[in-house]
Amino acid sequence: MTHSANDTIAPDRTVRLLDTTLRDGEQAPGVSLTPDEKVEIARSLERAGVSVIEAGSACTGAGERQAISRVTDLELDARVTSFCRGMESDIDLALDCDVDGVHIVVPASDRHIEDKVGTSHEDNLEKTAELVAYAKDHDLWVEVIGEDGSRADFDYLEELMATAVDAGADRICFADTVGHTGPERTAEAVGRLTDVGPVSAHTHDDLGLGVANALAAVSAGADLVHCTVNGLGERAGNVALEEVAIALSHVYDVETLELTELYDLAQTVSRATGVQLPPNKAVIGENAFTHESGIHTDGTLKDDKMYEPYEPETVGRERRLALGKHTGRAGVAATLEEHGVDAADDEIAEIANRVTELGDRGRRVTDADLLAIAEDVTGDDRERVVELLDLSATSGGAVPTASVRLDVGGEERVASGTGSGPVDAAVSAVREALGSMADAELDSYHVDAVTGGTDAVVTVEVTMIRNDRSVTVARSEADITRASVEAMVDALDRLLAADQQPLAPADD
Template sequence: MTHSADDTIAPDRTVRLLDTTLRDGEQAPGVSLTPDEKVEIARSLERAGVSVVEAGSACTGAGERQAISRVTDLDLDARVTSFCRGMESDIDLALDCDVDGVHLVVPASDRHIEGKVGTSHEDNLEKTAELVAYAKEHDLWVEVIGEDGSRADLDYLVDLNATAVDAGADRICFADTVGHTGPERTAEAVSRLADVGPVSAHTHDDLGLGVANALSAVSAGADLVHCTVNGLGERAGNVALEEVAIALSHVYDVETLDLTELYGLAQTVSRATGVQLPPNKAVIGENAFTHESGIHTDGTLKDDKMYEPYAPETVGRERRLALGKHTGRAGVAATLEEHGVEADEEAIAAIAERVTELGDRGRRVTDADLLAIAEDVTGDDRERVVELLDLNATSGGAVPTASVRLEVDGEERVASGTGSGPVDAAVSAVREALGSMADAELDSYHVDAVTGGTDAVVTVEVTMMRNDRSVTVARSEADITRASVEAMVDALDRLLAADQQPLAPADD
């Protein structure tokens, strides 16, 4: 079959994905995977339906070979392979790990043939044929990768890969090793190589063209794409598996794996590598299906597809309506409805205005914040876990002291405390009364300007965190100590209610 650079990707095409997170991905600075982590990731890749798992480079050392062997012992449906340099000893080490196949990497560009390896073009062809034959004699599946293929002379690249196929290679790979080229050159090269034998594409993202080059390669005849989860890899990384998979599915109706596994796979790799997912990352970033803008939120509520290319459930995600400075009334109303809070149009408008004010100050508005604002605006009360009944604070003596009386789940608790000032003393008293229930952190404490006149009022805003939840509460009083304690108690009350855990007795 003759391929041309302007071929399109037909929906009946069979395209598979090769994942090299455990090899090329691990070469990202600061990433080092233990054997257990490699096993966990390999199992996740298997659940997703990845066709080939490159488990590592057997030549790296004994620890790496142990990790590769652990992956081969899983007896995956996926083919498990090892990266090999152009030497028989590397193939022997891969055989020791009981892999199904190897990726033989040989130089393709003049820079690599003459500058890196120091050989001639003719000797490079001869050596490649010998290595392929040696690997095939040992019953290995063999893919030959011409390193730096995107910068190689195209006629020589074709000769090199034809030599590999003639020697028995199962497939050949076009490698844009340094993310150097664009879709046009990729299509030209792959279309030539596809006439030689089954061809793969290995693209990097140095120019931000990883996905474009991968799709261009597929359109020109490639039927296997090398990827890494989350786009991990050296420099700017390899092309991201999740991006190639969703692009082929959504744009071309070509299915490569189980898309619903993508988000879980991304999280598994992120935890193992310690590399956090960028919030704006396609498919798996926190913001990919999060809507804050009033226009977008309103449109999304009317029609799921209004501002999303595909449903979040497609890739194992959920849609989220964020609250912030851009939130409109529709977003506020929808979030309140989720929590079973009823509010009329006037109240929703007032709540939305308060949410915007918090967002303008750079704050992320949580659901707990919204509920606190809604309660304040509507005047509705709720069943409280903790309520402040009485507060006394003195600062006239040498050490400021305070005492509080709280109602905790229907039980009165009284405690006192000291501190560097009356507010500090009152907070200590509250913590003493609540005991282990008060294991929340005060994330921020802000006092607004005091109003003038005889009825001067101060507004205190606190943000508290507990069990990865946060809530911001503001209280206005003539007395800064009372405003501070009421805000803190209200925040704790909301956090405790959100936990929905049995209440602990006060510490003795």
């Protein structure tokens, strides 16, 4: 990392991140977190080294206060706070949750002062001072947020924030509440506010400028940035914590948290909220460190910095080589090597051609597709370790049940299982039949309808991991249960064959 005299953010700057996933992030449409989920996310944020965790809005209700209290009971190193409207009663409710501090939001723009709250500019100043003094009298850390600050008159915004600091506020926050502004105006506002007191920045991504505005704020003097994991939040979301953290680290050498925790943190939040990660999402998207293009794959295999700004391990990721119409010989050879398949140069060229042909037909090429092509080209017949012989599943009763018959190394095994649905029951039956051999982890499960109508054909794609190896298999059937089980059994077969270990008898 090299820096020039023109860098706007010096590498010795101290910048901290405030995470508001549990408050502003939860305000995203369709997102509702249980107390247990908030605790799990808070622990992940703590492992990442986030400085401030806004655990929620105590005024929301009893359930929210229970969740905030659960987070404060963790006794984290991070400061735990609650969001408060401009009301003393909100501060009282936050105190009941034993938080370390509060964020008091007060109107800053004419629109919010006159139309939303229905007060005057003078009364707003007086009320802000009273709220800050009340919170400080109760030994709380206080941040005052000027709501809609980016659309406020900056002279008044400066006066409002000065009033808050004079009353005892620990810091003030410039808020681009509706994602309205750009980096130049953000820098102007924050630059003025840094003469008043310690400044935070709260930016939204409605114009796709969340990170740009956050960096502009830091450049102008802000030392705390409000973020959410995965960029969750209302409308287009808040600025993404992982993007701010890696941008400050990679571009300016300013470290804010443990970067290696970012991917696990993203996955934790995605599971809890039910909001899937877009594949092209910076830092944490599936494609961020995945290469399919032959030119890029070849270059990356020669030099891992050729087509990546930083190593995937920096943020807790691993590099992946994807298979498709753009895959070249280098990518095919590397993937075959990962699976322990030997092939001559001319055979690799033929395999690469067939992979391209498959991709040209609109197919996503899975590991199993590649290995099947390789077996055909090289003439190496593989003995299956596990094969599905028969499957039956019922879901009409109170408890869905399934039974399977497998060929395991020439031995026939029969088992049954129950589950929350026929697919779950069938998977349980397979695991029962295989015993300790089925110790692979199901990393992903995806279903796509290939045709329409009630007799639609579906494609089930599963990725399974065993002993640090992963394999992806897709199967298409009219019966989703059969497609799921065939895909899982084939994936297990590939993983077990790759390990080349003696078959264990079925568990008792």
